[in-house]
Amino acid sequence: MTPITLAARTGRALRLGVGDSIAIVNLFGQQVVDTWAVSAVDPTRVLSMAHTRMANGRLAVEAGDTLVGSDREPMLILESDTSEGHHDTLIPACDPARYLQLGAVGHHDSCAANFRDALQELGVPVPSQVPQPLNLFMNVPVGTDGTLRIEPPMSRPGDRVMLRAVQPVVLVLSACPQDLAPTNGAHHAPRDVELRLQPSHDHAGGRPLS
Numbered sequence: 001m002t003p004i005t006l007a008a009r010t011g012r013a014l015r016l017g018v019g020d021s022i023a024i025v026n027l028f029g030q031q032v033v034d035t036w037a038v039s040a041v042d043p044t045r046v047l048s049m050a051h052t053r054m055a056n057g058r059l060a061v062e063a064g065d066t067l068v069g070s071d072r073e074p075m076l077i078l079e080s081d082t083s084e085g086h087h088d089t090l091i092p093a094c095d096p097a098r099y100l101q102l103g104a105v106g107h108h109d110s111c112a113a114n115f116r117d118a119l120q121e122l123g124v125p126v127p128s129q130v131p132q133p134l135n136l137f138m139n140v141p142v143g144t145d146g147t148l149r150i151e152p153p154m155s156r157p158g159d160r161v162m163l164r165a166v167q168p169v170v171l172v173l174s175a176c177p178q179d180l181a182p183t184n185g186a187h188h189a190p191r192d193v194e195l196r197l198q199p200s201h202d203h204a205g206g207r208p209l210s
């Protein structure tokens with residue numbers, strides 16, 4: 001399938017049917033991608049990191065894990081991951097208040113705004129609160145004393161995560177615009193990400209897709 005560019009600092013919402021997969025490719029290696037899923041049937045049901053941590057029994061997620069909604073129903077499978085598997089499930093999406101805290105003056109793009117804008121663009125009702133995202137490639141080491149640090153991602157150029165939909169979802173992705181912290185690398189430079197959609201064989205009439 002033709003790759004889609006998720007431009008640095010921007011968001012995008014895509015509809016995935018059951019069995020559809022999407023590869024999120026970290027072209028430059030250190031770009032964090034905030035990731036949400038909203039039920040395409042009932043948009044009040046969203047992917048829940050708290051319930052996903054419970055379902056898999058760990059803080060992070062890794063290949064083979066099931067990502068579940070707040071009703072504990074599977075929404076996505078993390079099918080494969082070529083990175084070293086450092087993904088964050090704890091840190092909220094960046095938002096205007098966070099950039100104000102960091103000293104930004106005037107408008108600053110944010111993952112929270114990207115989430116809302118991307119859903120609106122597809123005509124999907126926007127939740128009143130931005131759910132906790134799955135922060136793909138975000139490196140948040142947890143100290144033995146429970147402290148959290150945000151460090152540059154450990155992923156490399158070309159690393160990719162493949163997600164597969166278990167139920168019809170609207171997937172929302174944001175190439176995090178954080179440039180005031182090392183979230184997206186010590187260079188503080190948000191970058192483009194590549195998306196590769198792979199419809200399920202069922203949708204394609206059984207033809208294999210590349």
Ligand SMILES: [Zn+2]
Pocket residue numbers: 034093094110111112175176177178
């Ligand atoms: Zn962000």
